[in-house]
Amino acid sequence: MVCDGSETGKHDLRALHWPAPPRNILFVRKHDDDPVRAALLEYAHHVQTTYPDTNLVVEPDVARDLHTALPFPIYTTVAEGGGRGTKVSYEDKVDLTTTLGGDGTILHAASLFASARYVPPILSFAMGTLGFLGEWKFAEHRRAFAEVYHSRTVPTSNSHPARILIRNRLRIGLFDSSGQSIPLDPSSSAPNTPTFALNEVLLHRGRRPHLTHISILLGARRHALTTAIADGFLASTPTGSTAYSLSAGGSIVHPLVRSLLLTPICPRSLSFRPLVLPANTPVALRIEPSGRGREVEVSVDGVRRAKGLGAGEEVRVMGERAGMVGERWMGGVPSIVRSQGEGGEGEEHWVGGLNGLLKFNYPFGEEG
Known part of the structure; x- marks a missing residue:
């Protein structure tokens, strides 16, 4: 992944450019939630059939749950040494992470890279209780994934690369x-x-x-x-x-x-x-x-x-220090921002979250 500020520098966001299309996609879901499980199956089927060169990666417990529910192979990783509870290394195996759940699911996904300087971009769908960090609605998953997948190295005048907010750690x-x-x-x-x-x-x-x-x-x-x-x-x-x-x-x-x-x-x-x-x-x-x-x-x-x-x-x-090291962005958690159309400033989600979710300066006695 290459992050470049030239396309969206006026908004302090960065443009996502892939040296090559992402292949290994890590799916992280909210546990013990039937609607999220059903959404993950739908999402995985769409990605595998529309982008057949991709490999779908999940955590071991999710693999045990889903391997018989999907008509194509899914992949997982094994802890080095095989010890129970041992940390699994994902940073060298994953190109893109996508989450289905709430803010806790995003935190869990980020924790999988808690000892790594490089964190792959995270595409998050809000399916939890609050969803302040989740940028996208699940109904938009086809458009969202297409925007991210096709965010290529050399943008043309007709293309708009996906935008990245670097969340510092x-x-x-x-x-x-x-x-x-x-x-x-x-x-x-x-x-x-x-x-x-x-x-x-x-x-x-x-x-x-x-x-x-x-x-x-x-x-x-x-x-x-x-x-x-x-x-x-x-x-x-x-x-x-x-x-x-x-x-x-x-x-x-x-x-x-x-x-x-x-x-x-x-x-x-x-x-x-x-x-x-x-x-x-x-x-x-x-x-x-x-x-x-x-x-x-x-x-x-x-x-x-x-x-x-x-x-x-x-x-x-x-x-944490963050910046370009060679051709790779190191540090922080690159969060893919929901596109608002040409000219959007990237503030809509944050302001909307303060007002709609956190009820910022919300008067007493008024209906939401």
Whole structure:
């Protein structure tokens, strides 16, 4: 995939150009939902019959469910080493990801590439509860896939390449009291690699009755900002600003604003307000021994780490660097924007989501 800003630079979106048409398409669906399952079967049949050179890739559990329901082969991947629960490597096998479900399904799809610098473009169909991140309606799946598939290397005067919104991620690392890196998965024996989050990293007291004590250190010189005494603390991306951070009183930030949000959850001090920092600011969130709780829970994009962090251990966060490396875009999650016709500015979905889904500045007592 090549992202080029020349076609849509005035909108801060990028144009999608394939060096060759995408072949391996990863389908990610919402689980335990019969309408989504039926939609996936219809969608897969359309793609395979209309674009016969494509290979349909699904996760192992989806493959077990669907392999007898489709008249053509589907493919899956096997974890290296065959260990149960071992991460599967998708980044070198997938050209395009498409999701059917809600925002949680998109987060799950992004998590499949959480340790990879390269993430293939994501074409999302909103079939969930809220659907703030989902750009397309499923009724548009034929048009949407055609636009993406035919978004070629050399556009002509009559062609309009698919547009891409790069959703920046957080680079996250865990460290012990001596500064040594520790794995996000405590059971993993693999070398430590950075983890990237699309929404947020959360530190929280969990079921424990005592407030967390978390020191916030900013910059390469680790300037001490404050110690948060609160139920928990969030470091979020602009994409995550409309998720947990918003519920905790954080600012709403447009996904094109390169920034990092720090939001306390139920702080003891009434003067503790959320902060918005430049995305390249190094942030360390260190667990202080002054807290009475033994551990603080850690979650990345809603997935809780099996083992919490103790006193002296910390989470280090910084915005991921994104840009062209050779002929390939590296960093961030390229999200395919729903086309609004020629001259569209790419703001319709975000503004519509704020008004229609989040009821931004919605007066009390009025019907929706």
